[in-house]
Amino acid sequence: MKKSDVLKLPSMPLQSPTFPRGPYRFFNRQYLVISYKTSLDAIRTALPEPLQPVGDTVSVQWLDLPDGEGFGAYAAAAQIIPCTFDGGTCNFVSQMYVNNTPPLAGGREIWGYPMKYGLAVLKVNGDTLTGTLQYGAQQIASGTMVYKHDAFRVDLSRERELLARTQVTLKLIPDIDGKPAIAQLVAVKFENVAIKGAWTGAARLELVPAVNCPLADLPVNEIVGGLHIVTDMTLPYGRVIHDYLAR
Secondary structure (H helix, E strand, C coil): CCHHHHHHCCCCCCCCCCCCCCCEEEEEEEEEEEEEECCHHHHHHHCCCCCEECCCEEEEEEEEEEEECCCEEEEEEEEEEEEEECCEEEEEEEEEEECCHHHHHHHHHHHCCCEEECEEEEEEECCEEEEEEEECCEEEEEEEEECCCCCCCCCCHHHHHHHHCEEEEEEEEECCCCCEEEEEEEEECCEEEEEEEEEEECEEEEECCCCCCCHHHCCCCEEEEEEEEEEEEEECCCEEEEEHHHC
């Protein structure tokens, strides 16, 4: 294979790239977002500088992604910390767990999403929207929300603002000698967002301490509420907003 052909490859291995080139479109992407108050000291520990916390409220989110171009169908769970960077509000993606190789590899290699392998499930059980996360043989997180109790709400401004907010990740990739080759804060902003439905309501969340899936390091002090969203959107490439190796 010639050098020019190597440089055209979107990802490894060369015989069958793990993921194609983006941007990547998602259809009927479904969220369960449970927001809760936690320890501000724990938030400060989980946020890399120069990000700054904006309060004591964070969220655990479940995602069901049945149709992701280039990635297929998968599910994910993530812990999100609202914060600021240079005075602008953003969401730091602190932890993320997925059950499919292409988005796991692409998420880490392209955007720096902190993805590890875990079994996340989001589904409706009777009258309850339910999210679960299993890591190893242990169930780490369980979230529940009432199902579409405010079905006639027409003001979706909160949901539009949430999906329009910049996501920030910490992208760390070692060099061949083990030293950092890339150490960056990366900003990602969804495009072409079409909200197909959004509902709010009462929710509950249980987190179990686990050394390799430490969602419970941000303990649940008080539930703020639940949010359920169904959307189509595009995940574009991101941009570097802070380079730790250049400063």
